[in-house]
Every structure is written in structure tokens, then in C-alpha cells.
Amino acid sequence: MIFYFSGTGNSLHAARTIPQAQGVGFLPIAKEFDKKEDAFEFTLADGELLGFVFPVYAWAPPKMVLDFIARIKVTGGRPYVFSVCTCGDEEGRATRALQRAIAKKGLALDSAFTVQMPNNYILGFDVDPKDVEQEKLRNAGQKLEEINRLLAQRQSGVFRLIPGSMPALKTTVVNPLFNRFAMSTKKFYATDACTRCGLCEKICPVHTITVKEKPAWGKACTQCLACINRCPARAIQYGSGTVQKGRYAHPDCDANSN
Numbered sequence: 001m002i003f004y005f006s007g008t009g010n011s012l013h014a015a016r017t018i019p020q021a022q023g024v025g026f027l028p029i030a031k032e033f034d035k036k037e038d039a040f041e042f043t044l045a046d047g048e049l050l051g052f053v054f055p056v057y058a059w060a061p062p063k064m065v066l067d068f069i070a071r072i073k074v075t076g077g078r079p080y081v082f083s084v085c086t087c088g089d090e091e092g093r094a095t096r097a098l099q100r101a102i103a104k105k106g107l108a109l110d111s112a113f114t115v116q117m118p119n120n121y122i123l124g125f126d127v128d129p130k131d132v133e134q135e136k137l138r139n140a141g142q143k144l145e146e147i148n149r150l151l152a153q154r155q156s157g158v159f160r161l162i163p164g165s166m167p168a169l170k171t172t173v174v175n176p177l178f179n180r181f182a183m184s185t186k187k188f189y190a191t192d193a194c195t196r197c198g199l200c201e202k203i204c205p206v207h208t209i210t211v212k213e214k215p216a217w218g219k220a221c222t223q224c225l226a227c228i229n230r231c232p233a234r235a236i237q238y239g240s241g242t243v244q245k246g247r248y249a250h251p252d253c254d255a256n257s258n
Ligand SMILES: Cc1cc2nc3c(=O)[nH]c(=O)nc-3n(C[C@H](O)[C@H](O)[C@H](O)COP(=O)(O)O)c2cc1C
Pocket: 005, 006, 007, 008, 009, 010, 011, 012, 054, 055, 056, 057, 058, 059, 060, 086, 087, 088, 089, 090, 091, 117, 118, 119, 120, 121, 223, 224, 225, 250
């Protein structure tokens, strides 16, 4: 079983590629939360794949992924556990943070991978230039093939991570500050270009957007940036800083995916 979280489709793509090759199921974490259950119970056989695929947010796993892990209960045999995090450049110690979360459930990673993919964080940076975006997608395709080979062999102790510079500082000091101060919806708004198509409301993983005359944002937000990147009318902005920025979504994204 593979659990994934994705805002703009990079991690969705990775999460889809693996089950296709390994013949296992995959579930979106956001949809599991929609079931409003207190605990998520899964029974796995010895050696069965248990994977977590997610984007890196400020050098750590998204809060929704950590909240999900806090509620899972895995019974049965000893699964083969792996993680794949997608990021624009570097993961810091995101995998280590995931490792700590799953350890509380009696699980340990057999293998873990960082896959660089196009950047979607347009609040701080811009999207990658087209040639860089294409190169990242090509390289990611090759890396996912290699990951699939290693997973098929159930290799243990394979950690192919891209921590970047000062990873501990970024994950343990900067990430908590990001979670505290940068997760607000206050600056989101929709311009007159909005056609009221309802897509932003449909794809928001925390259901914080309501589209009436125009979209309105509630307080909850994981900063996945699905709304601003995937609005077909390019009507969503975040303050004034995103007006001149590009938008990014993986080609695998469609109106039903999150
Ligand atoms: C809130 C936020 C924080 C991010 N932080 C990082 C980061 O610390 N390092 C990095 O390389 N990329 C960072 N990114 C870029 C994403 O990790 C990257 O584009 C990822 O592949 C997006 O996955 P998705 O399309 O499945 O949502 C960040 C993106 C967002 C939205």
C-alpha cells in the first residue's frame, strides 16, 4: 500500500508510477482524512510494500502527512517500508522527520529517496524556467525507474537523499517558524478573472475554500498551493507577490486529483 499527499501533482506522479510497476494499491492521504475516522487501520503481509510519498514543505513533510501517520495502526506481518519525497531542490532532514514519526508506530524505513521535481512554491520563488522544468521531469522519470528496480528487489538500507546545505538547521529551526508564521490564508484572493468554475473548492485538501460570488478562504491551510497553481483562469493571487510569477502543475494533475 502506498499513501501519498500532493498539491500540484509531482508526488501524485511518483505515487502512481510505483504501484503501476509494483502491483500494489495507492491511496491519497487527503481523501483518508475525508472519512473523518479517529484511526486508520491497515493489515499488511510480510514483505508487503508500505510507502509514503509526499512533497517537502520547508525542509519537512507536510503536517497533513505527519498527522496521518500519527493516526495509523499497522497490523499483520513486517512490511517493507519506504519513502519518496519530491522537492524543488533539497529535502533538508525531511526523511528523518518522517522516520521519527513512523518509529512511534513501530515502523522503520528500509529505503528512502529524494526526487527533485519542478518547484511549485511561487510564494517565495518563481517557477523553474521551462528548460529546467523539463530536465527535472526527465531526471525524475529515470530516478523513479531506479527506485522501482530497488523496491522490486526489496533492498534494505538504501538511502538516496538530497539534504542540501545545513539540513538540520533548516528542518529543526526554520521549519517550525515556517509552520507558525507562513501558513496563513489571509493573503489569498481571486481576481475578476475567476469564472466560478469551482475547481479550487474541489481540490483543496483541507476544504477551506468556498466558491460563491467569488472564492473565499477559511483559516485552515496546508500551503499545498494547489489552488493558486491549478486555477485554470489564473485568477488566484497571494498578496501582490504572485502577480508576475508563473504557475506550475504536473501534467498528471486533473480536476479529480489531489
Ligand atoms: C509550502 C511549500 C514549501 C516548500 N519547501 C520546499 C523545500 O523546503 N525544499 C524544496 O526543495 N522544495 C520545496 N517546495 C517545493 C515542493 O516541494 C516541490 O515542488 C514538490 O515536488 C511539490 O509536490 P506536489 O506537486 O506533489 O505538491 C515547497 C513547496 C511548498 C508548496
